[in-house]
Amino acid sequence: MMPLPTRADLVPILPEIVLCGAAFGLLLADLFVDPRRRGLIHALAMLSLLATALLIARGMGGEALSAFGGMFVRDLTADVLKIAMCAITGVVLAYARPSLEERGLMAGEFYAIVLFALLGMMVMVSGGHLVVLYLGLEMLALSSYGLVAIDRDNKVASEAAMKYFVLGSLASGLLLYGMSMVYGATGSLDLGAIHQAAASIDDRSLLLFGLVFVLVGVAFKFGAAPFHMWVPDVYQGAPTAITLFIGSVPKIAAFGFAYRLLDAGLAPTAEQWGQMLAWLALLSLVIGNLIALAQTNLKRMLAYSTISHVGFLFMALAGGTPTAYAAAMFYAIAYALMATAAFGAIVLLSRRGFEAENIADFKGLWQKSPFHATLVMLVMASLAGVPPFVGFWAKLAALRAAVDAGLLWLAIAGVVAAVVGAFYYLRVIKVMFFDEPEGEGAVVHGDRALRFVFASNAIALLVLGLFIESIMGWTRAAFA
Template sequence: MTTMQATLAMPAVTQLLPLIPELVLVGAAFGLLMLDLFLKDSQRVFTHVLSVLALLLVAGLIACGVGVGDDTSVLNNMFVRDTMADVLKISTCLISAVALLFVWPYLRDRGLYKGEVSVLVLFAVLGMLLLISAGSLIMVYLGLELLALSSYALVAVDRDSKLASEAAMKYFVLGALASGLLLYGMSLVYGATGSLDLATIREAAPGVAQPMLLLTGVVFMIAGIAFKFGAAPFHMWLPDVYHGAPTPITLFIGSAPKLAAFAMVVRLLGFGASPLAAQWQPMLAVLAALSLVLGNVIALMQTNLKRMLAYSTISHVGFLFLGLAGGGAEGYAASMFYAISYALMATAAFGVIVLLSRRGFEADNIDDFKGLNARDPWSAGMVLCVMA
């Protein structure tokens, strides 16, 4: 019996057990979407609170090992649940829950909060969870697009702001370009190996009849990955999106999605294309060097704090790529620790900006922090800790 036949012969319930956290999340998202139809504007806090509780519930289910069995991959190896996936998923859910805590008061004070904001965050998190557990090129693209489409809408939540609309348009156009590059690379890899399954691609890569076709596909995938990460020289969308989006939305898209992007690199390159490591590792090293130089140098010239943090993100991506370019279990473990640490610190940095903001004062320019220590020493201390 082949692997596919054995997988399909498994009971349907067994196939769905590892997906229990994801099924709970999608059920909560659709349920809250329907509930929002019957709520007044003054009652939408319930949607928001229930969204936070849903994320905490999903994190708890994953932490308790609900759905974990003898098989770590189901759905014909399209969905993989392992230790790396569980750690990244728990971190993603917790960071997203913290981001939602900042979203409600900020958007409410500005009259921007709608019930679909929290639902879009849930769908974006669902895309991240699918991307983290992807065992097939199909699942990678499905999770990536679910995350991207939700993020585009979140950036444009302030429809009356020209800055937010421009940022959303740039994000959409360049995100579509990145998705096209990634999808084209995947199609070339499929053409060279005859499979969409990452494990099969890994086995077939050393003996493919057209190695140049496979390598070209990997190059296009790296370009798409660099766009999604915001690595130089594919970083042109990042500062504008960070600047234009409402600050708590910037907090969300600048933290948790980096964990999903890290998992995508490990699944696609560290696992699927591991036989070609000698070819793709130097490419990541070049991207790391460019990101470190451009990110740090251009950040010094910024006057807007959100744009400065955007270029800081680019430089941090360079550090993350250094571990991935080194390869091996130690390099991936170091990069994973760095990705989680960065996501937490990005949450704290943008969180401080949100806390210091008030109606008519966004606190997103560096000059806005002049004299902060004299006015509010406690807040100045928090800024010192998270920005250091």
């Protein structure tokens, strides 16, 4: 019989307890709030994120804590990832509110599901046990399926949710099978015990067999090639406000999940999983960039560009050193911030009955709104890796990590892929500044809060790039 939790167990998980309580509280509050006052639910959700982030920040810098016999770990790495996830989730909610209001989708369950997804992600980055990691992953996955299908009258969204559910279930099964093989090889589900056992095993055949399936599951959750088949359909089919969430914050959580699993548990097999990640990175860079070149739908283009960005993230992660992990963490956070701005641009130019999701919809934006056309240009430049934007420094850190790990061939492939990828981002800039608008076309949304959030997000990509050393120092400290 499992002993009752003590105060020492509850202190490390206090932010998660508060977030879970807030999610249930929002569901109850939604029953009593007048539908015309949905803004109160939005405000409560933002306050919940702020309270959770403050609780995390309050405990930062201290010694690492664990709960429930090491099943849950709270250290600086987890705290940095959690604060980043809370902050970007807040930005996502700010983008989503006007978009969902116009489409009649702004309900209490949306905010509750988002908070439950965030809770799953926070559990993922603090897991010290295979069961806890899987629990957090499935909480995120189930929440994501529900978010994609939130517009129940939209056949395209329902189809995307069904594809996501079927392929996600398959990937979860493969991951669980791999974990069972790891358990069979090491005799434990605790990551620390797995690490010790893996270092002392003479015959690693079963362990490496399980490792392959574990990496397949991780690659699917990242959306890495060749396990990317769900990404373009889900990104295009889901409402843009939902795509904005599932295309940004979960990438940070996926990094935390991979780091816990590969470093804390399977570090003795780093040579093997490093090579596997390197080849997955190469496939993602090639497939993501080449297919993105042929896209006319902006959401699908961004979906394939996501695959190429995952290639850069895997490039850094393959190094298997603290410096490489810091580069991968920085890339995950930087990409999440860029993705929110990219999909936020679609939200900004959309309105009731019109989704600005085609590249042609951005034609002539410079003539209509020079300021917002400039902001979109900043976002595309950062995604393309143009200096001094934050995207450039993220790619440079990933390339440097690959070179330090002896993966010069992969770094060269990354440079070529970055040049190829710049083309489809420049195409968006070209249609905004040099093409004539077609009909009414895209019109900048009238919501002032939405305009302010997008402007702040886009400008942050430039400003953060100017203070890159302090930000990189923050990520390096997380693995010191």
